[in-house]
Amino acid sequence: MSLLFLIAGLCIYFFFRDLNNIILFNWIPKPEFAETVCIQLKPSFFSGILMFNFPDMLWFVSGILFLRFIWFYKLREQKIYVICFYIIGAVIELSQFFENTPGTFDILDLLFMSLGAFIEGILNKYKSFFVKSR
16 A cells, blocks of 8 residues: 555656756666656646645555554654654654755645645554454
8 A cells, every 4th residue: 555655646746747956866867758657737726735745645555554654663763753654744744844854844745744744644544444353
């Protein structure tokens, strides 16, 4: 599941974003197909959320799911690592506000990352309700 969320976030970037402003591609070459794939959306509040905030939420949830996978049977360690991941995500986003980290601070990024973590936490807590064991 973690990989699926990561790939979904990457696909949004590759299909809907102009990759010329992405810092990562200053260090690694940009894939050739990314030059011709960009789908132009009409500028709106919802297209902005899809292009800019939704990928961050998907990547954040992907990281949480990956940590839950690694520490599947060790719930105490899992909880510690997931909380640390929450803190690291918030610190990275907030450090963009103070211009200590490359990127653009956006309160909606924090909101969507929090929303994704909240929904994932609820689903994880009540997973026995959603998944019936044999």
